[in-house]
Amino acid sequence: FSVKLDAMLETALDPAFWVSVLQIIAIDILLGGDNAIVIALACRRLPEAQRKQGIFWGVVGAIALRVILIFFALQLLAIPFLKIVGALLLVWSGIKLLQPEDDGAHGKVEGSTHLMGAIRTIIIADAVMSLDNVIAVAAAAKGDLGLVIFGILVSIPIVVWGSKFVLKLMDRLPVVITFGGALLGWIAGDMLLGDAVVKPYLEGQPGWLKYAASTAGALLVMAIGTWLAKRAPRPQPPVEVVASGAQGDREHE
Numbered sequence: 001f002s003v004k005l006d007a008m009l010e011t012a013l014d015p016a017f018w019v020s021v022l023q024i025i026a027i028d029i030l031l032g033g034d035n036a037i038v039i040a041l042a043c044r045r046l047p048e049a050q051r052k053q054g055i056f057w058g059v060v061g062a063i064a065l066r067v068i069l070i071f072f073a074l075q076l077l078a079i080p081f082l083k084i085v086g087a088l089l090l091v092w093s094g095i096k097l098l099q100p101e102d103d104g105a106h107g108k109v110e111g112s113t114h115l116m117g118a119i120r121t122i123i124i125a126d127a128v129m130s131l132d133n134v135i136a137v138a139a140a141a142k143g144d145l146g147l148v149i150f151g152i153l154v155s156i157p158i159v160v161w162g163s164k165f166v167l168k169l170m171d172r173l174p175v176v177i178t179f180g181g182a183l184l185g186w187i188a189g190d191m192l193l194g195d196a197v198v199k200p201y202l203e204g205q206p207g208w209l210k211y212a213a214s215t216a217g218a219l220l221v222m223a224i225g226t227w228l229a230k231r232a233p234r235p236q237p238p239v240e241v242v243a244s245g246a247q248g249d250r251e252h253e
Contacts, residue, residue, distance in 0.1 A: 017147070020140050020141060020142065020144075020147055020151075021147065021150065021151050021154070023140040023183065023187065024137050024140050024141065024147070024148065024151030024152070024155065025151055025154055025155040026179075026180065026183055027133060027136045027137055027140060027155075027180075027183070027184075027187075028133065028137070028151065028152065028155035029155055030097065030176075030177070030180035030183070038121075038122065038125045038126070039055055039058055039059065039122050042054070042058065042118045042121040042122045042125065043055055043058070043118050043122075045113045045118075046113065046114075046115065046118055050115050050118075053115060054115055054118040054119060054122070055122075057115075057119050058118060058119045058121075058122030058123060059122070061119060061122065061123040062122055062123055062126035062127075063152055063153070065123055065126065065127055066126065066130060066133075066134065066152060067145075067148065067149055067152065069127070069130070069134045070134050070137055070138050070141075070145070070148050070152075071145055071148075073134050073135060073138040074138050074141070074143055074145060074148075077138055077139070078196065079196070080195065080196040080197045081195065081196075081197055082195070083139075083191050083192065083194055083195035083196070083198075084192060084195045084197070084198070086135045086138075086139060086188075086191055087139075087188040087189070087191040087192040087195075087217070088188070089131075089132065089135055090132065090135060090136055090139065090184045090185070090187060090188035090191065091184070091185060091188045091217065091220060091221055093132035093135075093136070093184055094180070094181040094182070094183075094184030094185045094188070094221035094225060095181065095221055095224050095225040095228065096225075097177060097180055097181045097184065097225070098177060098178065098181045098221070098222070098225030098226060098228075098229050099225065099228060099229050099232060100229060100232050132184075136184055136187055137151065137152070139187045139188075139190070139191040140187055142194075178222060178226075181221045181222060181225050182218040182219075182221060182222050183218070184221060185214075185217035185218040185219070185220055185221030185222070186214040186215070186217055186218040187214070187217075188217040188221075189213035189214035189215070189216055189217025189218070190210060190213065190214045190217075192213060192217070193209070193210055193213050
């Protein structure tokens with residue numbers, strides 16, 4: 001027992017452990033905003049008395065499924081080339097995070113009028129939407145499932161009950177989203193060098209190469225993401241167009 005306690009204390013005092021925990025929490029908050037919206041939409045038709053139950057059990061089921069998916073991801077990432085694929089997916093996720101949000105993206109989520117239906121919707125939607133989250137958390141955890149569970153248990157309540165604050169923060173401080181994209185790029189660079197195919201070529205190389213790859217990943221995501229965001233068409237509010245057209249007709253008369 002004392003040996004286990006010493007090991008736990010040693011882990012708790014390790015700065016690398018807390019860096020990984022903070023990375024996992026940041027990933028879950030930045031990539032979990034959509035999941036929080038889906039939870040709200042899935043429970044919107046429930047009676048008031050059942051909404052809290054729907055949210056609670058939906059979140060419990062989503063957490064359990066997320067841990068299972070990450071467990072399998074940790075095993076699969078040991079296969080050659082899969083970390084390279086995962087790194088590319090993370091780069092794409094970071095670029096996508098920096099793009100203008102589609103306001104109608106959640107309109108297809110059906111709210112259920114009964115408790116089990118809402119819970120089922122939350123769990124299925126979370127599984128479908130969480131691929132980038134699962135890969136990012138698995139990469140940040142570096143094979144430690146206990147670290148994954150700890151990070152998720154801390155961050156999921158923040159996502160669910162603090163989603164409004166997080167969304168407002170992102171609206172007021174766009175740099176938070178930029179930071180999130182850069183974080184995914186940073187993890188992708190580190191993940192790329194950890195692939196079983198790449199590792200043999202890095203033996204004897206200087207330690208700063210790892211940080212150089214992570215920095216390159218972060219800069220790549222920010223550069224491409226910002227460039228694509230500037231090129232994206234900005235939607236025009238239809239109400240203003242109609243109003244101005246009607247005003248022009250009155251002036252013509």
